[in-house]
Amino acid sequence: MKNLGERSFFRQSFSFYFMCFFLVLAVFNPVFKKYDYGAEFPLVLILGLSLPFLVVNYLKSERAFLEKFFLSIFTGFVIISFITSSTKNIGLSEVLAFISAVTVYLAFAHTRVDFVQRFLRFLAIICTFSVIAGYFIYLTQPEVRMFGPFFNILKHNNVWPNAFALFLLMTWPSFLIVHKKWDIRVAAILGIILSGLLLTYSRGALIAFTGQVFLIFVYFIKRISFKNIGLIIFTAILAVGLFLGANQIRAMQYQTLDVEKKLTFQNGENLTSKQERIDFWEGAIELIKEKPLLGYGPFSFRYAYNSHQPLLLESSDHPHDLFLKIGAENGLIALFGFLGFLITLFFTVVKRFKKLSKENRVLVYLMGISVVGSISHNMIDYNFNFIANLLILFILMALIRSVCVIKRHAEKLSSPALSKNFDSPVRLVHCESKFFCRLVSDNFSACLRLISHYLLFIFSILIAILALYEGALWTLSYVSNGDYLKYSLYPRNFYLSSAEESIKTGDFSKAMENIDRQISLNKLDPQAFYLRGVVYCKKESKYYNLEFCKTNLGTAIKLNPLNDLAYYMGYLKTIDDNNITPQDKKILIKIFEILPKYFIMAQQNTHFTAYTGNVEIASEITDLLKNYMKKDDWNSIDQERTKMLKDAQNLRGNKQF
Secondary structure, eight states, rough: OOOOOOOHHHHHHHHHHHHHHHHHHHHOOOOOOOOTTTTTTTHHHHHHHHHHHHTTOOOOOOOOOOHHHHHHHHHHHHHHHHHHSSBBTTTTTHHHHHHHHHHHHHTTTSSOOOOHHHHHHHHHHHHHHHHHHHHEEEEEEEEOOTTTTTTTSSSTTTTTHHHHHHHHHHHHHHHHHHHHSOHHHHHHHHHHHHHHHHHOHHHHHHHHHHHHHHHHHHHHHGGOOOHHHHHHHHHHHHHHHHHHHHHHHHHTTTTOHHHHHHHTTTTTTTIIIIIIHHHHHHHHHHHHHHHHTSSSOTTTTHHHHHHHHHOOTTOOSSOOOOOHHHHHHOHHHHHHHHHHHHHHHHHHHHHHTTSSSSSHHHHHHHHHHHHHEEEEEEEOOOOOOOEEEEEEEHHHHHHHHHHHHOOOOOOOHHHHHHHHHHOHHHHHHHHHHHHOOOOOOHHHHHHHHHHHHHHHHHHHHHHHHHHHHHHHHHHHHHHHHHGGGOOSOTTTTTHHHHHHHHHTTTTTHHHHHHHHHHHBBBBTTTHHHHHHHHHHHHHTTTOOOOHHHHHHHHHHHSSTTTTTHHHHHHHHOOOOOHHHOOOHHHHHHHHHHHHHHHHHHTTGGGGGGGGGTTHHHHHHHHHHHHHEEEEEHHHHHHHHHHHHHHHHHHHHHHHHO
């Protein structure tokens, strides 16, 4: 028995240390961030490879049929939505991330985990260090919001303050758990953490944080002493003081945001923040109506929404809502499974809450605060597309469920024992019969639990095999030859890149082959149709056909009319001034409408657009429109063009990453 206990301790220690190592790597590495667009794919693969080792550590678990049932529905239809996806080239990373997180939950949730306190202490530590790193970057870089370690050092515009805010929302309550006595030291650390949250300037996070504080106040109101009130005031004053002090220091060298304007949407964000979210939500609802059962596929929102977006540059990777994202991309059945899981978990915890010890009730409640805060924040700004945030969510839910596990011990009874307690043969037969039925029932339940566990283990092995396969292709593509990606389920834009290279070298046959392959994987990709149009437009190409050229360029514009000006420039070059077709007129009217708005948005660097190639393309389009405009009108737009180029150059010159 001692050896068994030692093995169990070793197994749980392995799980704990692996999770800690993985989260440190996911949070603090400066390159691999955001799995949905591919940068964090290597970390997703590492997590997938680890799943069999995590699952095998937990052979004993209580029955949780409904949770497993709903999670099976959710996971199954996420996979099916990928198989039927309209954007199959980009969805695998998201599928692997979600099913890996679900598998981690199932590995930990239904058995007693002995590292709950240690894991929460670890969260408190990385939360503290992330804010310290955030201060260093905030005071030395021109970005106006704190984003902590949530950035990609290789790309200027890849900073994510809202994702950092979500990370803080999930981790700050751990301080209240691991430090049972709230003293001046804990209050000071919390003040530092909360100042970091303030410096993210995330309105959604502050709303969620306010809700978290209210729920904590309601639960602990009877335990609040005058000493605690003083510490709370000290924490608040310190947080605000650090917030103001950091901005004073930063203002010596860099721009700072006006808090009042930020909170009241007077800083130009009424359009780009408030209204856009409403448009994203409405667009997601429209997408759900179009494909209610299976959705458009994992990570398809950016492509599927483009033709629905009402405003220039109003594009996004997601609809800024967790549930609408699942509905639009994976379908209503997957959404039903996910909601069913959350509801089942909630009622299971509520039902068992009063039976827990006082210490465990506090533990469960505060971890629940982290989960509720994170989910509420993701109803207005989705940031589970970072593996650290997604994994912490599912680990916290697993630990909550683990604390609520009820140990069930099989009763060992015998007929002689029964005969001593029952003098009536009839009652004895009834009791033995009842015991036999219960024994069969218990054995059957145990058998089902064992089968479900081994199914989970087999499933984790399949995920690991897939991760190993994709990891090998990913590695070979970087160290040897990019052509290995043609064997991958996650080629992303490999075929587009190959087509562009072939067009440059004049190999139009190979270019068309790659373009056709890309379109077969992603029917909503406007860039593929644009490149096909480029090939048809090349007079030196055997595919030259002006009608097909304009048709494909028109399709690219139709799929993505308000985000990429290159499609308009390509089409404008095909227009014959002596034979302007009705479609040509529509394109001209559209670009006349878009261009002045784009100049303004580029000058304001809305959505970091000043850093994109659209700036130079807008300048070229201005020259192409000269023949279709009055001289005074063109001179006016030329002045705006010059100002845009100057402002964009100044912004690009200030970047230090």
